Amino acid sequence: MPGLVVVGVDGSESSLAAVEVAAREARLRGARLRVVHAFIWPVMPVPLGPSPLGPPDGGLQNMADRLVAEAVERARTAEPEVEISSDVVTGEPLTVLEAESRAADLVVVGSRGMGGFVGLLVGSTAVHLAAHGRCPVLVVRGQPETEGPIVLGVDGSAAGEKAVDFAFAEAELRKAPLVALHAWTTWNAPLPEPQDASAPYANPPGTLAQTEERLLAEAIAGHKERHPDVVVEHKMVHGGVREALIEASRSAQLLVVGARGRGGFTGLLLGSVSQALLHHAHCPLAVVRGTK
Structure with missing residues (x-):
């Protein structure tokens, strides 16, 4: 059976772009493709049909259908x-959309819908679903x-492995190059094992950078063999x-990240990096959780 892509709509321009x-x-x-609108009014004590004094195509139900x-x-x-x-x-x-995601291969939403507060960069639905x-x-x-x-x-991170799978598959589908980007500082990188046991904090200059380069190479190892047509740049x-x-999102057609990385607190479902990108990325963003 073919796969399923679900898109949530609410009539906003953002959802129509989605x-x-x-x-x-x-x-x-x-x-x-399954187009879904979450219709909350039936659970409220309000009439759904057209007003007796209004046009026959009025009312909340007709609006949702339109x-x-x-x-x-x-x-x-x-x-x-x-x-x-x-x-x-x-x-x-x-x-509604969380339930839809159980049977879908991908859920697509706009960054902001009709219900957002003015000034917000991203709506609560997008953050919640991510x-x-x-x-x-x-x-x-x-x-x-x-x-x-x-x-x-x-x-x-182990949680980011499915994001790597998704990005390679997406690059192959779109016939686009893939930039595998790893950013690090001395604060967010784990310390390498000391090379001299007698001096536990002594490592040659550049050891940390080499460790991070190896981390990037190992994270995408094997994926290139499964997707030989994808041109990959290590950055x-x-x-x-x-x-x-x-x-990097300024020149990208898609940005892909895991929901949580190696720096998050245990129990958090969405890391600070993913949340920042939901608010500030310049292109569409795919957030991939470690488990379906």
């Missing part, structure tokens, strides 16, 4: 060959492009992780 990105993802993957129809039409225009289904699902967006989604979550930020590399943030940055990835 529809086009989701339709393209579905085409590239040979997957089905915005889904508009999103489906946008998807069909963008990718006519993709199989599309749609649904208006009763519930609030966070719960932390709790059961599949990779693609948050459409900036102006989606079809040129430029896929940028992968590599930290060498080491001596500096802050967030700053390096935000800067």
